[in-house]
Amino acid sequence: MTDFPDANGFFGDARDGEPGPRYGGRYVAETLMPLIGEIEAAYDAARIDPDFQARLHELQQDYVGRATPLYFAERLSEHFGGAQIYLKREDLNHTGAHKINNALGQALLAQRMGRKRLIAETGAGMHGVAVATVAARLGLTCVIYMGATDIERQQPNVQRMRLLGAEIVPVHNGTATLKDAMNEALRDWVANVDDTFYIIGTVAGPAPYPRMVRDFQAVIGRETREQMIDRHGRLPDTLVACVGGGSNAMGLFHAFLDDTDVALVGAEAAGEGLDSGRHAASLNGGAPGILHGNRTYLLQSDDGQILDAHSISAGLDYPGVGPEHAYLHDSGRASYVAVTDDEALGAVSLCCRLEGILPALESAHALHEAGRLAATQRDDQVIVVCLSGRGDKDMDTITRHLMPEGISA
Amino acid sequence: MNAPDASTPMTTAERASRETDRTEALSRGESRLAKRFAALREANRAALITYVMAGDPDPATSRELMNRLPTAGADIIELGMPFSDPMADGVAIQRAGERALAGGQTLAGTLDQVRDFRQQDDDTPIVLMGYLNPIQRFGETRFLEAASDAGVDGLILVDLPAEHAATLTAKARDLGLSRIPLVAPTTPAERLPALLAQGDGFVYRIAFNGVTGSQSLDLEGPLGSALAQLKQQTPLPIAVGFGVRNAESAAAVARVADAVVVGSALVERLVESGVEGALALTETLAEAIQQARQSG
Structure with a gap:
């Protein structure tokens, strides 16, 4: 299970002698194919280079602030009256989310390859902020593509990226959200192949991105595993993480894939409900197809056109999902549930009041599912939730929905 | 939106016999594409390949334009299959796809547009261009099967690299x-050898790194020598696309390549000045290509 992807970037294998469903691959324009091959070769060399790993580790520790705590959420656990809930505090990373784990890794790789210009797409802005941050740290030029709709709802992050010296390019095409930003970043890359490195923010895109991003995020699960064993002498029973593209979830799950007693649960965004048609749950409400260089589950029409995703959290507002999640879904190794906008808002409120922690709206999807599960489990069971980011960026949205009369109310 | 089902009923035996005929024709060089390129070589003239988006700006206009392109001088027609997320296309073709989809264009409708064209023209090759997901x-x-049935001759699939293309290429x-x-x-x-060995019909050489329609051509530079090298490696005709905007650039390409692809400029002209405007541009380009090799 941990051997995937294969040499062509596919997750999944033959079943009963018949070719099973396979996800991933490298479905990109010919112009990009040689480049992607170069990145793969450079990554494979860096992965086993002790100097590269030492530099990455040093910056993870002193610049990002790793390891992040595995925090026992005592009052949340009491509230649900079942399993013990632990929070893996990725929100305490520099820049406030797990995104910097990957941005740092890829930026170091870009630097190693001699690329001077970083480009990235961003939805909620957390990946954009992370890339702008590491670009500043490493002295590289940075251009961030962001949907015009997202620019409007994530102003604080837009200002942050500008302050960090990044150029923000608003994308007005299509639905003006994350998928369109990704299309535009790919167009930039095709036109600037010589000096540019595209830092994809999630475990999607053409191979080797799903594997590379997963590997850079896998530090989340490795730490969690050690921290659990140190504290309890055993593994957790359940891991829960939110899934848009699914990078924090793959990061948490990866170290546990072969521990089949550990249940893996991904929380997709059900938006206004799976039946409303306004959601971002590609595994629960989509079908396999090809977008952005990989074969995976997609929200799409009967004619194969990509549909507009909807979620209150911009970071989950994407009509696809990483191909490894598609594989884990089909194989049954992980299960994927859908959590609505309202349920996520409820979890934000609860986590603030009971733990004094303001979670990102994305992470709140996982918190809601963890609470629901905890209530059905015994108090000697352990659930670890990836608290993938902090919620400061969402204050406008949260205030509008939870406190329409203002903070004082 | 109201397009009939793309696959007309046909018995298995009829289909098998027709497939055999077409496969043989392809290998004997008797496909529409091979015949068209052979005739053009005879006449010492490059082909004009015109790209239009199926259903742009609406199904009726798109069909009218397509049906009249051969008379205006198009030798081969590239028909775009609209997709919501055309990551390798520039803004002109993105917008064309958006208009087509807003007008209800479907893949079945696109195949029906080809079938409609074939009622009046059984010689002009038609190549569908687009993305895999639809x-x-x-x-x-x-x-x-439906494309072969409708009278399509070739496929250009932007996001299908050679590494993943073996099965589809064989079936096609x-x-x-x-x-x-x-x-x-x-x-x-x-x-190159692996790419070329898999290919049929012609080779589409992308003129520069970028999206469709985003730059203008420079044939003095590396493109000219790259084309010369490419010719050494394949017997297939070579078409050059991405950047032909006017008579001058069409003529320049026609002197060094077997085919000139014009897409974004034609799609833009259709929006600005309708079917007549697009046909006028086609005539201008056809004339420039006709004269290109005579004048030097």
């Missing part, structure tokens, strides 16, 4: 459809 959703085999070939390989400026020499 095809996979339609069903890959079902699509290839069995149905008499050419899968046309794309070669980019970034394609390294060692990658």
Whole structure:
């Protein structure tokens, strides 16, 4: 299970002698194919280079602030009256989310390859902020593509990226959200192949991105595993993480894939409900197809056109999902549930009041599912939730929905 | 939106016999594409390949334009299959796809547009160009059969690299459809033999690194020498696309390549000045290509 992807970037294998469903691959324009091959070769060399790993580790520790705590959420656990809930505090990373784990890794790789210009797409802005941050740290030029709709709802992050010296390019095409930003970043890359490195923010895109991003995020699960064993002498029973593209979830799950007693649960965004048609749950409400260089589950029409995703959290507002999640879904190794906008808002409120922690709206999807599960489990069971980011960026949205009369109310 | 089902009923035996005929024709060089290129070589003239988006700006206008393109001088027609997320296309073709989809264009409708064209023209080759997802959703085999049936001659699939193309290429070939390989400026020499060996019909050489319609051509530079090298490595005709905007650039390409692809400029002209405007541009380009090799 941990051997995937294969040499062509596919997750999944033959079943009963018949070719099973396979996800991933490298479905990109010919112009990009040689480049992607170069990145793969450079990554494979860096992965086993002790100097590269030492530099990455040093910056993870002193610049990002790793390891992040595995925090026992005592009052949340009491509230649900079942399993013990632990929070893996990725929100305490520099820049406030797990995104910097990957941005740092890829930026170091870009630097190693001699690329001077970083480009990235961003939805909620957390990946954009992370890339702008590491670009500043490493002295590289940075251009961030962001949907015009997202620019409007994530102003604080837009200002942050500008302050960090990044150029923000608003994308007005299509639905003006994350998928369109990704299309535009790919167009930039095709036109600037010589000096540019595209830092994809999630475990999607053409191979080797799903594997590379997963590997850079896998530090989340490795730490969690050690921290659990140190504290309890055993593994957790359940891991829960939110899934848009699914990078924090793959990061948490990866170290546990072969521990089949550990249940893996991904929380997709059900938006206004799976039946409303306004959601971002590609595994629960989509079908396999090809977008952005990989074969995976997609929200799409009967004619194969990509549909507009909807979620209150911009970071989950994407009509696809990483191909490894598609594989884990089909194989049954992980299960994927859908959590609505309202349920996520409820979890934000609860986590603030009971733990004094303001979670990102994305992470709140996982918190809601963890609470629901905890209530059905015994108090000697352990659930670890990836608290993938902090919620400061969402204050406008949260205030509008939870406190329409203002903070004082 | 009201397009009839793309696959007309046909018995298995009829289909098998027709497939055999077409496969043989392809291997004997008797496909529409091979015949057209042979005739053009005879006449010492490059082909004009005109790209239009199926259903842009509405199904009726798109059909009218397509049906009249051969008379205006188009030798081969590239018909775009609209997709919501055309990551390799520039803004002109993106907008064309958006208009087509807003007008209700479907993949079945696109195949029906080809069938409609074939009622009046059985010689002009038609090549469909687009992205994989709508095809996979339609069903890959079902699509290839329906396309062959409708009178399509070739396919250009932007997001299907050679590494993943073997199965589709073989199926297409069995149905008499050419899968046309794309070669980019970034394609390294060692990658070329595999790309070319898989290809049928012609080779589509992308003129520069970028999206469709985003730059103008420079044939003095590396493109000219790259084309010369490419010619040494394949017997297939070579078309150059991405950047032909006017008579001058069309003539320049016509002197060094076997075919000149014009897409974004034509799509823009259709929006600005309708079918007549697009046909006028086609005539201008056809004339420039006609004279290109005579004047030097």
